[in-house]
Amino acid sequence: MKPGLRLQGDAAVSSPKLRETASGDPVDVAVGRRLRALRQGRGLSLEKVAARTGLSIGFVSQVERGLSSPSLRVLALLADTLETGIGGLFEPGGTDRDPIVVSERDRPELRLWRAGITKQLLTPVSGTRGLSLFRTVLEPGASTGADLFTHDGEEAGLVLEGRLTLVVETRTLHLAEGDGFRFASRRPHRFGNPSARARAVVLWVNAICANADA
Incomplete structure (x- = not known):
C-alpha cells in the first residue's frame, strides 16, 4: 500500500462490507472497464493491485x-493505487485531443447507486493528475458511510442546494x-446528506498536483 494511503472499513479483505451486490449496471461496467485499462496501462496485475489496496x-x-x-x-483507494484521481475513472469521450468544454448533455456520470450519490464530471477527462470539477448529488440520507477515508490531493466545494454534513x-x-x-x-474524512426529505447538490472540486508523490 502506498505510504500514507489509508482506507478504513472496506480495506480488510474479510470485511462484510466487501460483499457488494451484483450489479451489471452500465455505469459500473464503464467504470470497471476504465479501471482495467488504467491497471493494464501501468503494467499492474490483479494480484499487485490487491496487495497494494488490501x-x-x-x-x-x-x-x-x-x-x-x-x-x-473503494474507488478512491483504487484511484490512488492507479495514480489517478476520481476524475480519471471516467472514460474519455469524443475525438477532441485537447478538450476544453464539456456541454451539459455530454457530462459523464458516475452513479454510486448503493450510496445514493451521483457525480457528474463538469470538466474534460484529462491525464492522471490535475483538477476535476463535479456536480455531486446526494439523495436524502445518502452518505459515504460511517468510516473515514483518505486519498491523494485536495478538495473544495460549495453547497448549491440542501445541506451537507462533512466530517474531517x-x-x-x-x-x-x-x-x-x-x-x-x-x-x-467522510460526508453525507443529513436530510431525510431533500437532496443535496454540491459543486465539488478534486485536485491532484503533478508532484503529489514527490
Whole structure:
C-alpha cells in the first residue's frame, strides 16, 4: 500500500462490507472497464493491485467486470493505487485531443447507486493528475458511510442546494446552501446528506498536483 494511503472499513479483505451486490449496471461496467485499462496501462496485475489496496483479488476482478458496485471509499483507494484521481475513472469521450468544454448533455456520470450519490464530471477527462470539477448529488440520507477515508490531493466545494454534513478527522461540520469548504484529502474524512426529505447538490472540486508523490 502506498505510504500514507489509508482506507478504513472496506480495506480488510474479510470485511462484510466487501460483499457488494451484483450489479451489471452500465455505469459500473464503464467504470470497471476504465479501471482495467488504467491497471493494464501501468503494467499492474490483479494480484499487485490487491496487495497494494488490501482488497481481495476476486473483489477487484468483480469491480473491473462491472459485477460489483464499489463504494466511493473503494474507488478512491483504487484511484490512488492507479495514480489517478476520481476524475480519471471516467472514460474519455469524443475525438477532441485537447478538450476544453464539456456541454451539459455530454457530462459523464458516475452513479454510486448503493450510496445514493451521483457525480457528474463538469470538466474534460484529462491525464492522471490535475483538477476535476463535479456536480455531486446526494439523495436524502445518502452518505459515504460511517468510516473515514483518505486519498491523494485536495478538495473544495460549495453547497448549491440542501445541506451537507462533512466530517474531517474529529470535526463534524454542518453546511447549508451557500457554504463552502476546503481541506487536504489526506485528512480522514467522510460526508453525507443529513436530510431525510431533500437532496443535496454540491459543486465539488478534486485536485491532484503533478508532484503529489514527490
